[in-house]
Amino acid sequence: MPKQARLSGIKSYRCYTLKEAAALVGVSPRTIRNWIRDGLQLLDASYPPLIRGDDLRAHINAQREGRKVKTGLCEFYCLRCRACRGPAGAMADYEITGNKAMLTAICDVCETLMCKPVSLTSLSAIRAKLDLTIKRDELAL
Ligand SMILES: [Zn+2]
Structure with a gap:
């Protein structure tokens, strides 16, 4: 340490x-x-x-x-659990705004909403592991 x-x-x-x-x-x-x-x-x-x-x-x-927990690509830091958690049901929303994306999911332990910014280039890797609902910001279309 x-x-x-x-x-x-x-x-x-x-x-x-x-x-x-x-x-x-x-x-x-x-x-x-x-x-x-x-x-x-x-x-x-x-x-x-x-x-x-x-x-x-x-x-x-x-x-x-x-210094909080390092999370993997398809993991989140749950603020309520104060720990690294996976998305419930391996489902997540992938919301694209401009050239950024926000990944949102429900904690598989306490059901708190968790989110984190991700890069657009990570989409295919995340899609391979999670059931994604992809949303696009209207303005970006
Ligand atoms: Zn949690």
Whole structure:
């Protein structure tokens, strides 16, 4: 289990260099660079790069949320079960909006509605495993 980054001590309106940020939250500068690659925002294009305290905190929080269960292509994270679940009856709705799609199904354990965004390229793979009802956004036609 990776070391948990510390949130305490991050000042929202302060800007930190990578080194300062790393020391503050207790991770390596390498980890901070990974976070930037993964979407942690930099203040601007200045050099050395600076990170705002609130962006740093938001990124760590988002990461903690994201540490939830990894789900397979045809699995969902059920918010009520707080676990990875399959769709009841292997049925799901595949709703296409523009160039995105949302997969919706009912939890096979607690019957809560579960959904997740999926890429359009995944359609045939999902279709092979689930009984899909495909819906298209009217505007996209
Ligand atoms: Zn459930």
